[in-house]
Amino acid sequence: MAEKKAVVLVSGGLDSATVLAIATNEAFACHCLAFDYGQRHRSELDASLRISDALRAGAHKVIKLDLQTIGGSALTDDSIAIPEPGSVTSAEQTSDIPITYVPARNTIFLSIALGWAEVLGASDIFIGVNAVDYSGYPDCRPEYIAAFEQMANLATRASVEGQRVQIHTPLISMTKEEIIKRGTNLGVDYGLTVSCYQATASGLACGRCESCLIREQGFHAAGIADPTHYK
Amino acid sequence: MAEKKAVVLVSGGLDSATVLAIATNEAFACHCLAFDYGQRHRSELDASLRISDALRAGAHKVIKLDLQTIGGSALTDDSIAIPEPGSVTSAEQTSDIPITYVPARNTIFLSIALGWAEVLGASDIFIGVNAVDYSGYPDCRPEYIAAFEQMANLATRASVEGQRVQIHTPLISMTKEEIIKRGTNLGVDYGLTVSCYQATASGLACGRCESCLIREQGFHAAGIADPTHYK
Numbered sequence: 001m002a003e004k005k006a007v008v009l010v011s012g013g014l015d016s017a018t019v020l021a022i023a024t025n026e027a028f029a030c031h032c033l034a035f036d037y038g039q040r041h042r043s044e045l046d047a048s049l050r051i052s053d054a055l056r057a058g059a060h061k062v063i064k065l066d067l068q069t070i071g072g073s074a075l076t077d078d079s080i081a082i083p084e085p086g087s088v089t090s091a092e093q094t095s096d097i098p099i100t101y102v103p104a105r106n107t108i109f110l111s112i113a114l115g116w117a118e119v120l121g122a123s124d125i126f127i128g129v130n131a132v133d134y135s136g137y138p139d140c141r142p143e144y145i146a147a148f149e150q151m152a153n154l155a156t157r158a159s160v161e162g163q164r165v166q167i168h169t170p171l172i173s174m175t176k177e178e179i180i181k182r183g184t185n186l187g188v189d190y191g192l193t194v195s196c197y198q199a200t201a202s203g204l205a206c207g208r209c210e211s212c213l214i215r216e217q218g219f220h221a222a223g224i225a226d227p228t229h230y231k
Numbered sequence: 232m233a234e235k236k237a238v239v240l241v242s243g244g245l246d247s248a249t250v251l252a253i254a255t256n257e258a259f260a261c262h263c264l265a266f267d268y269g270q271r272h273r274s275e276l277d278a279s280l281r282i283s284d285a286l287r288a289g290a291h292k293v294i295k296l297d298l299q300t301i302g303g304s305a306l307t308d309d310s311i312a313i314p315e316p317g318s319v320t321s322a323e324q325t326s327d328i329p330i331t332y333v334p335a336r337n338t339i340f341l342s343i344a345l346g347w348a349e350v351l352g353a354s355d356i357f358i359g360v361n362a363v364d365y366s367g368y369p370d371c372r373p374e375y376i377a378a379f380e381q382m383a384n385l386a387t388r389a390s391v392e393g394q395r396v397q398i399h400t401p402l403i404s405m406t407k408e409e410i411i412k413r414g415t416n417l418g419v420d421y422g423l424t425v426s427c428y429q430a431t432a433s434g435l436a437c438g439r440c441e442s443c444l445i446r447e448q449g450f451h452a453a454g455i456a457d458p459t460h461y462k
Contacts, residue, residue, distance in 0.1 A: 107346075154374055
């Protein structure tokens with residue numbers, strides 16, 4: 001039987017490492033995709049490569065994509081400060097959507113994954129979106145993912161030829177505790193991952209940003225020792 | 232009244248120049264977006280800037296995006312020859328979709344346009360897709376554009392806040408003759424545009440590839456002198 005290929009978005013964080021372990025466990029030959037998009041926390045790119053290696057992914061590509069050119073997010077724009085929890089003023093945040101939201105990021109990443117999937121002859125794409133901890137991000141909602149999948153199935157040569165693209169979001173309704181337990185059962189070494197929005201060049205976490213706090217609480221709730229390397 | 236901003240995809244070709252003229256004529260403040268995606272015909276990037284200048288667009292950004300990394304098209308992969316009409320063998324072409332199709336290109340370009348539109352506070356995106364001459368490209372079909380628009384309206388912070396994104400495709404059912412007549416009426420100087428898939432560095436067209444032939448026939452049918460600079 002021919003191997004079943006998948007494209008897996010691997011950012012270097014805890015969630016996407018878990019997704020890669022899940023896809024591997026489902027017997028997909030995983031082709032990992034990371035983006036060098038001008039993010040501040042560039043050590044996540046090193047982490048994504050370490051994770052692909054550790055989980056023996058078949059391929060790992062990093063696509064350069066200059067999202068700083070369009071700006072609009074604390075994650076790509078040095079002039080916007082990354083807030084610590086409780087410090088966001090009403091002037092900085094006018095809706096429930098965090099300032100760390102990058103405009104259309106998941107749409108852009110999934111679109112490029114779709115292009116690569118078509119080249120590979122793959123019809124499965126995995127992404128670690130989560131509607132529990134990131135409920136403020138519009139592009140983490142199930143209805144958004146369903147609409148992307150529908151669009152993808154009209155967008156490609158493969159779709160014209162009858163192959164159906166599926167967007168897999170195994171974490172979408174899991175809590176951080178559940179994600180950590182699942183990944184630990186699958187042998188993920190979370191010490192390799194970087195979640196911090198302002199990690200050092202060598203991947204040390206600040207321990208204070210929202211992403212760090214959610215992660216820390218997840219390990220605590222799961223009753224698993226936190227392997228994060230803090231500053 | 233606040234000006235109505237639009238993001239316009241301007242490739243440097245005849246179609247997108249016409250779209251920019253149409254959007255300008257509809258009183259949009261046009262923000263032009265071009266992509267340096269590893270295309271062979273790089274003189275189109277110079278052309279896109281000339282066109283934005285000539286039509287007095289408010290802004291022009293070029294996003295670097297390495298689609299060569301995923302490959303799969305004669306337009307980005309040097310190992311795939313660009314066929315001349317009638318020369319394509321069955322081994323090279325296994326469907327009705329041209330080998331010059333770039334996997335998921337319009338999806339990727341529209342996604343980045345969506346991100347910029349959100350940063351700008353724009354809810355209108357213009358793209359020069361055409362279902363007549365490019366009927367073999369899945370991502371030029373009206374049903375694809377409708378699905379993208381639906382997805383876009385779930386993808387962004389703006390959509391959560393009630394702003395509806397609209398994807399404008401003014402050329403979608405026009406013939407090349409009609410496009411040229413419309414653009415000429417709006418004052419487009421088609422001598423600035425480059426359509427050839429293998430234009431020289433200075434923008435001279437080969438006169439033999441499919442894109443050149445469609446363009447040449449368009450001027451002939453419109454009864455307008457062809458201003459294309461040929462080799």
